[in-house]
Amino acid sequence: MVAIKNLIAFEDESGNRLFSNVDSLESTEGASIEAYRSFDDLTKGENATNATIAKLLPPLPNPNLPIYCVGLNYKSHAKEAKLNVPANPPLWTKPNSALASPDSTIPMSRFCASHLPDWEGELVFVTSCEVRDVTPEKAVSCILGYTIGNDISCRFFQLPEQSGGQFFYAKAFDKFAPIGPVLVSPESFNKTKKGARLTTRVNGETKQNTVIEDDMIFDPARVLSWMSQSTTIPAYTAVMTGTPAGVGAFHSPRQFLKNGDLIEVEISGIGTLKNEVLFEDGQDSIM
Structure with a gap:
């Protein structure tokens, strides 16, 4: 399992929700980073892709909970x-x-x-x-x-x-x-x-x-x-x-x-x- 250091969630330019484990506390819109289409993929280190941050989202693996x-x-x-x-x-x-x-x-x-x-x-x-x-x-x-x-x-x-x-x-x-x-x-x-x-x-x-x-x-x-x-x-x-x-x-x-x-x-x-x-x-x- 990949240890989480600083988790961000974001939308790419196509509106897809992605996750990334970053080094910095600040992530800039327009930056290109390694990302994952699910939190599960991120924790397993599987199916990584490069993506551009279009919009930061709440850094929650599941945003659909109370x-x-x-x-x-x-x-x-x-x-x-x-x-x-x-x-x-x-x-x-x-x-x-x-x-x-x-x-x-x-x-x-x-x-x-x-x-x-x-x-x-x-x-x-x-x-x-x-x-x-x-x-x-x-x-x-x-x-x-x-x-x-x-x-x-x-x-x-x-x-x-x-x-x-x-x-x-x-x-x-x-x-x-x-x-x-x-x-x-x-x-x-x-x-x-x-x-x-x-x-x-x-x-x-x-x-x-x-x-x-x-x-x-x-x-x-x-x-x-x-x-x-x-x-x-x-x-x-x-x-x-x-x-x-x-x-x-x-x-x-x-x-x-x-x-x-x-x-x-x-x-x-x-x-x-x-x-x-x-x-x-x-x-x-x-x-």
Whole structure:
């Protein structure tokens, strides 16, 4: 089996989905690289071809699965939200239609643009195998790699008086889960994990900035173990592990995404996820 170092997925000039195991954390559109038509071929080192990167895609072996999400997983975010730290990780999912590519534009309908759209930079892990009832100790070996996500949210629909305080509806809109640009192996990420920072910028201005290990409450193995109890988690499931302080809803005054905003989420040792927001049909004010 070929060891994964830095996995990317991309479309070639003909629109074919391909995978590549690259050396760099940055891959350039227009570059010609060795690639494989399936993740299975890549891991076996079979049927390699040369291809040109036309568009980067989320670096997931299977992009057709629900995306798991964790809430209140950073001490700083729980503090800014004035919420108690729970005994176990709060969980919900986003549908696979929420998945969006790195460097892509996130189109927001008037409905979404008008209901307090916000950013959430997050560390994401991807499972390497199907798991159920896995222990935290075993879960460590069930992680294929780490990448970056942005759990875009319409805060209005998280208000208790609007939707009972639930998370799913506020976060499950189309293209509200950009992920990428590269999936880094646990071995590679572990070299930089100590002191690794998560930083979110909007139009170049820093909004979130934390040392992940110092701030995170439930580590990825604990999260995977908890979500797998009496539940089958498919191989290649992406899991967004929560966000630190600095989301727009808790700035003073409150800040929300605007048409044309560029969101950059950077994690040490993984790279930077970039997406621009486009309000296709304008925006109504509810403030």
